[in-house]
Amino acid sequence: MTATPWAEEAAATRAPQVNELALRIATVNGTGSSSANNLLMRAIFRMGIPVSGKNIFPSNIQGLPTWYEIRVSGAGHTARARNPDLLVAMNTQTRERDVAAVRPGGCVLWDSTSPLERAGERGDVTLLGIPIARMCAEEFHNPRERILLQNVVYAGAVTALLGIDPAVTATLIDERYRRRPRLGEANRRAFRIGEEYARQHFPCPLPCHVEPMQATGGSIIVDGNTATALGCIYAGATVAAWYPITPSTSVMDAFTAFARRSRRDPMTGLSTCMIVQAEDELASIGTVIGAGWAGARAFTATSGPGLSLMQALLGLAYYTEIPAVVFDVQRAGPSTGMPTRTQQADLLAAAHASHGDTAHILLFPGDPAECFDFAVRAFDLAEHFQTPVLVLSDTDIGMNDWVVPRLRWDDTYAPDRGRVLGAAEVEAAGEYHRYADADADGVAARTLPGVSPAAAYYTRGSGHNRLAGYTEDPDEYREVVDRLARKHAAAGGWVPEPVIEARPGASVGLVTLGSGGPAVREAVEMLRAQGVAADCMRLRGYPFPEAVFRFLEGHAFCFVVEQNRDAQLRTLLLESGAGSERLGSVLLYGGEPITAGEVSDAVLVQLRRREE
């Protein structure tokens, strides 16, 4: 792909429209901007307009640059936008670069308390100066408040500039500070200061602004990690073990909070699940495997470095056939990498986690709603196939606010606990052998400890035969591992089907997964405007279902759009039988959520090259 500097590509950006705009807020982390940013996003959402929020933040507690981006799209595009129409430039460290990215004709709101240093050489943007720090210093006496409320001042100004309904923001502030009235009053004052200043000094609203719609009915705002945790609650998980790691930590924070509410034994008030904060990721996956072996639905949440540490035990669970659910919220690797940045670079490490011949079942949720659904499916698949299931989301899905359809639950759902024999069945059969009598999918019945002496067996990660006995015999060894391969292949019929959007006559296919979905769908529209008819397919599970290969075969050329350097998804497709001649790559791996423009540019460049 070609990496175009923001300023250059800005010229190509569309003209401003109502309900089609991007707002970028540049601040310093640790200054408390997130609640103000959140207020703006939620206010737009409550006006019925499709919106998305992306937090691009540093791996740091305080003092480094951080951005919050709000994409407003009446057309429903939720991918990150490349060039903001309005920049709130609160961070002098990054101001030059931030201003350079603004769309020509766009606006920059800045704190004019201190004289403006070079704001970039831009004659084509409008500077809107507000003496934010000075007004806060005059209005508030508490030094901490003077800093915090600066965020609320710009939120007030943005509300006026973008035409956000002030009644909605007022309601949101009331809701947030219902229990802290004094703080609520300070927030309302700060908000008013910003709003009034903007109305008095600038033409409000700006040409690009919002107007109420009715497009968010039946939707909610949620991040993927919260939805994942909720899915685990609904799936009936009773054991969770974890080691804190960005960006997955909020999965367990949310699970703990939900469990506190809905997992109380009514008689005793004691918890009906155990959450173990382990000493490391080896211990977390070990605990999950032990619990799964003993019959509990158990899970862990981690990210790349944690997944690396779990390898040996994931191999154990694969070979001894123990259900386990792992949520890998991927971040930018290798090594520590960029912990708060997003990537899809754990695909191969997850698919083949551990030494020896191993292959795992993977699920790729594309948004928080799928995080919820796939969490439940992950437990079903893990117990059905008696094997680890790894659910791969990423920082973008896990930690950003997405607008998704309200989560639904079917009360007739019954968990698939897989083939588990009880005491009566085992005793009636007279004889039980762990890995004998596999079904058509290669799954043999297991038993749980504590059931019956007749159900006992010996689980070993060393070579074993179908009777679960130790073996070094080539035929006995192969019999078991060949069945494991059959079992894995069978899972291709059980993982979620890909989401395919096809139109007649399209010869180009865009293939993606996870958080790549919104940008790729938008790119399809951009390509159509350029005369290229393309279909798109978002993969949702591995091993790949048949439909994946039919799509690839049905197009003259496909691009696999993924967020890693080494084309890992393409590798996995090739390894699974796809032909390499007609499969190209669009690799976007800088660590920030991808944009449709990057995808369509890369596709156009490659198509042109192919024509030459």
Added chain:
Amino acid sequence: MPSIAKPPIRHPALPVNELGLAERDYEGAMSTLCAGCGHDAVTAAIVRALWEVAVPPHMVVKLSGIGCSAKTTAYFLRGAHGFNGVHGRMAPLATGVGAANSDLLLIGISGDGDSLSIGIGHLVHLIRRNLRMIYVIENNGVYGLTKGQLSASADVGSTSSKGTPGVIQPVDPMLLGLSLGATFLARGFSGDKAQLVPILKAATAHRGLALIDVISPCVSFNDHEGSTKSYRFTREHDVQVTTTDFVEPRPELLTAIGPVGITDLTLHDGTRVRARALPEGYDPGDRDAVGAYLREAHDRGEVATGILYVDPSRPTLHELLRVVPRPLAGLPYADLCPGAAELERFGES
């Protein structure tokens, strides 16, 4: 790990326990360890102890890591589920099993390599969590399956089978446990079944983690002159700090206990364990004194054995995390799912 099944036939006249089971019913497959291996004697002590306390075999879970010690879980209690995992990770697997089903009695068999080197981090945190479990370290100071490298428990100066002396300070699991707030610490010797069986029986009644360090000589790689983990050295330097009389949980017996020099340990189910202190004034409830005694004994070249320390008062993992004392794995799904109506209320709209 090769294992050979034993025929399940038994003589009708064999004595049986309260469950009507013979001691043979607590055995497992034939051992494939070296003839004279200390581990086989530990296995025999476990069989005897579990038979005597009449634990239902299927309510036990046997856990192990990797190594000679790990193999032994196949050699007892064929009626129990066994889990031979990966090297050093027995403690996390056990934590998961215990979390899922608190009704099970967990018995973990580990070695000095498994517990004091590769898995020491997990052992540390298992002790902190006080999971209900019997954790046996079959301690021989050497890596057997890889043919004789000194382990982290080898004493300074103790030689390997090739004559190389240990130069790095050893890890003493008892002192480690003491510093971490372990609630049951005992040391035995595979050559003294009479002492080990009551220790194991007391451990079955302990509510938290019972950590038992058993000096279990390796006949192939660490039983030579110059080793401090040999049969001969251990016999000559064994100092029994306490002798243990396991007392069944029957109230009438309790009144009979209490002479001077005897410590009664009341475990959570009412079981009393009588530990008779041999060195004058040894008190297995005095953490500081026990620590000082063990350090001095080690410096004197003694191997202090017996129930060394017990604190039955500390809460277990389930109590610490305020989790229901029923098996989580057995909770009905209907009690776990909040349902569609609850989900309707979730999220801002």
